[in-house]
Amino acid sequence: MITLPEVQRHRVGYQLRKKQIKVLQRLGFQLYDHKDKLILFLPFSISAEIPAVKYVLAKIAFEVFYFKDFSQDSYIKYHEPAVE
Numbered sequence: 001m002i003t004l005p006e007v008q009r010h011r012v013g014y015q016l017r018k019k020q021i022k023v024l025q026r027l028g029f030q031l032y033d034h035k036d037k038l039i040l041f042l043p044f045s046i047s048a049e050i051p052a053v054k055y056v057l058a059k060i061a062f063e064v065f066y067f068k069d070f071s072q073d074s075y076i077k078y079h080e081p082a083v084e
Contacts, residue, residue, distance in 0.1 A: 002056060004038040007031070023064050027056055 004024070010016035021038070025031075029038040040056065043049050 002029075002040040002042065002053075002060075004029070006036060007038055008036050020064050024060070027059060027064075 004016075007016060007021070011018075011021075021031075024038050024040075027040065028042075029040045031037070032039050042053055042056065044053055
């Protein structure tokens with residue numbers, strides 16, 4: 001699950017524009033909590049599904065947002081599951 005919280009606050013502060021929300025929705029995100037969270041559910045139970053998650057994170061970081069605008073405010077944290 002990839003979550004972008006506080007959509008309304010980010011819209012008011014102009015960190016998140018309507019166009020960006022539309023792009024995120026085309027990636028598969030859906031609005032929840034009275035349109036205050038964008039959530040994407042991706043299968044991520046086997047290592048073959050890792051590229052899909054990396055693809056979405058890269059799209060968010062480099063196409064939806066300009067990554068340098070958020071250098072002090074946000075981060076992407078990724079944990080690769082242990083292979084058994």
